[in-house]
Amino acid sequence: MNRRQWVIIAITGALALLAGVLTSQWIYQAGLAKDPAIKAFFANSWKTPDGNAVDTAQWQGKVLVVNFWASWCPPCVEEMPTLDKLQAEFKNQNVLFVGIGIDSPSNIRQFLESTPVSYPIVIGGLEGSSLSKQMGNAQGALPYTVVIDAQGKATSSKLGKISEEELRKYIKSAL
Numbered sequence: 529m530n531r532r533q534w535v536i537i538a539i540t541g542a543l544a545l546l547a548g549v550l551t552s553q554w555i556y557q558a559g560l561a562k563d564p565a566i567k568a569f570f571a572n573s574w575k576t577p578d579g580n581a582v583d584t585a586q587w588q589g590k591v592l593v594v595n596f597w598a599s600w601c602p603p604c605v606e607e608m609p610t611l612d613k614l615q616a617e618f619k620n621q622n623v624l625f626v627g628i629g630i631d632s633p634s635n636i637r638q639f640l641e642s643t644p645v646s647y648p649i650v651i652g653g654l655e656g657s658s659l660s661k662q663m664g665n666a667q668g669a670l671p672y673t674v675v676i677d678a679q680g681k682a683t684s685s686k687l688g689k690i691s692e693e694e695l696r697k698y699i700k701s702a703l
Contacts, residue, residue: 561663561674561682569594569659570680574650577629577636582650589678591618591702593625593695596652596660596672599639600631603689604671608645610692615647618699622678628652628660630670677702 561569574582595611597604608627615625625647629636633651640649652659657668664685665672674685675698684698 559664559666560685561676563681565659565662565664566676566680566682568662569676572655572659574628575633576648576650577633577640579633582648587624587626588680589622591621591623591678591699592674592676593623593699594628594663594674594676595625596628596630596656596665596670598630598670599635601670605643607671607689608643610690610695612645612647614692614695614699615645621703623699623703624648626650628656630656630660675699675702 570584570588572584574584576582593611593614595604595607597608599605611625611627615623627645627647627649629649630652631639632653636649636651660670660672661668663672663674663682665687667687669687671689672685672687673690673695675683675695677683683702686694686698
């Protein structure tokens with residue numbers, strides 16, 4: 529190859545790299561949930577994996593960490609021990625974690641038998657996926673975490689696996 533061909537290859541490679549970086553920034557960008565989406569979240573008739581109705585009135589007035597997840601999603605499963613640890617840490621500070629399983633009730637029940645958590649898990653299904661998008665998850669990817677303060681306002685959100693430090697910071701800012 530001559531020098532000109534090498535320059536063209538190098539420029540093309542650099543442009544492809546730049547496009548990849550910009551695309552990844554767009555993919556992992558999440559917005560904050562607006563009031564109508566949060567009202568829809570509280571108004572939804574959530575059910576536990578066993579089919580029992582959940583009273584969301586008990587969630588109001590607390591800092592909520594809402595985590596959309598699925599048992600087939602490796603990053604979702606990887607972050608669950610961190611969520612469980614932080615639920616225990618912040619339990620006495622009026623903080624409640626809620627897992628919205630974007631999966632079938634039977635898959636969630638089976639998953640929770642081998643990986644129990646101390647916070648409530650509810651069935652989201654397709655409606656949960658739609659609500660996730662309304663709450664700022666434009667890509668509809670998982671995991672997706674939203675922190676809602678005690679006044680019912682979204683204060684932060686994260687698309688993708690969340691770190692313990694990052695989530696701790698989000699919680700403290702919402703308290």
